[in-house]
Amino acid sequence: MDATFWAFAGLVIFLAIxxxxxxxxxxxxxxxxxxxxxxNELEEAKKLREEAQQLLAEYQRKRKExxxxxxxxxxxxxxxxxxxxxxxxTRTEEYVSRRTAMAEQKIQQAESQAINEVCAxxxxxxxxxxxxxxxxxxxxxxxxxxxKASLGxxxxxxx
Numbered sequence: 001m002d003a004t005f006w007a008f009a010g011l012v013i014f015l016a017i018x019x020x021x022x023x024x025x026x027x028x029x030x031x032x033x034x035x036x037x038x039x040n041e042l043e044e045a046k047k048l049r050e051e052a053q054q055l056l057a058e059y060q061r062k063r064k065e066x067x068x069x070x071x072x073x074x075x076x077x078x079x080x081x082x083x084x085x086x087x088x089x090t091r092t093e094e095y096v097s098r099r100t101a102m103a104e105q106k107i108q109q110a111e112s113q114a115i116n117e118v119c120a121x122x123x124x125x126x127x128x129x130x131x132x133x134x135x136x137x138x139x140x141x142x143x144x145x146x147x148k149a150s151l152g153x154x155x156x157x158x159x
Contacts, residue, residue: 018024138146
């Protein structure tokens with residue numbers, strides 16, 4: 001009996017003890033448990049990935065909606081600004097035309113007033129000149145006669 005025999009006998013005894021203690025079943029159970037744990041982690045990771053994809057799709061949809069809403073708000077604001085700009089332009093043109101009309105009316109009034117003042121001044125000058133001429137050419141007797149004739153004519157017109 002040499003050392004090889006004893007090594008073989010020790011190996012057989014070791015394998016018998018390992019089989020008796022059910023080490024292969026324990027190793028198989030540990031490996032099965034580890035495989036189940038890995039399978040569960042993979043399923044959970046798969047679920048998390050699906051949830052993440054759903055959230056991503058939802059956020060992308062919300063982002064698209066927000067972009068669309070922002071574009072519509074911007075478009076509405078641009079339209080409103082254009083309307084306000086046109087209204088302001090129209091109001092300014094109306095204001096300028098009213099102010100121009102008022103200025104023209106004031107100019108016409110000033111012209112007519114100036115013409116009336118010039119006419120009145122001319123009448124006053126004519127009266128003064130006529131008084132001076134009549135006063136220089138007519139004596140007091142003729143003046144009394146004319147005055148009485150004028151009074152008579154005035155009375156006849158008043159009646």
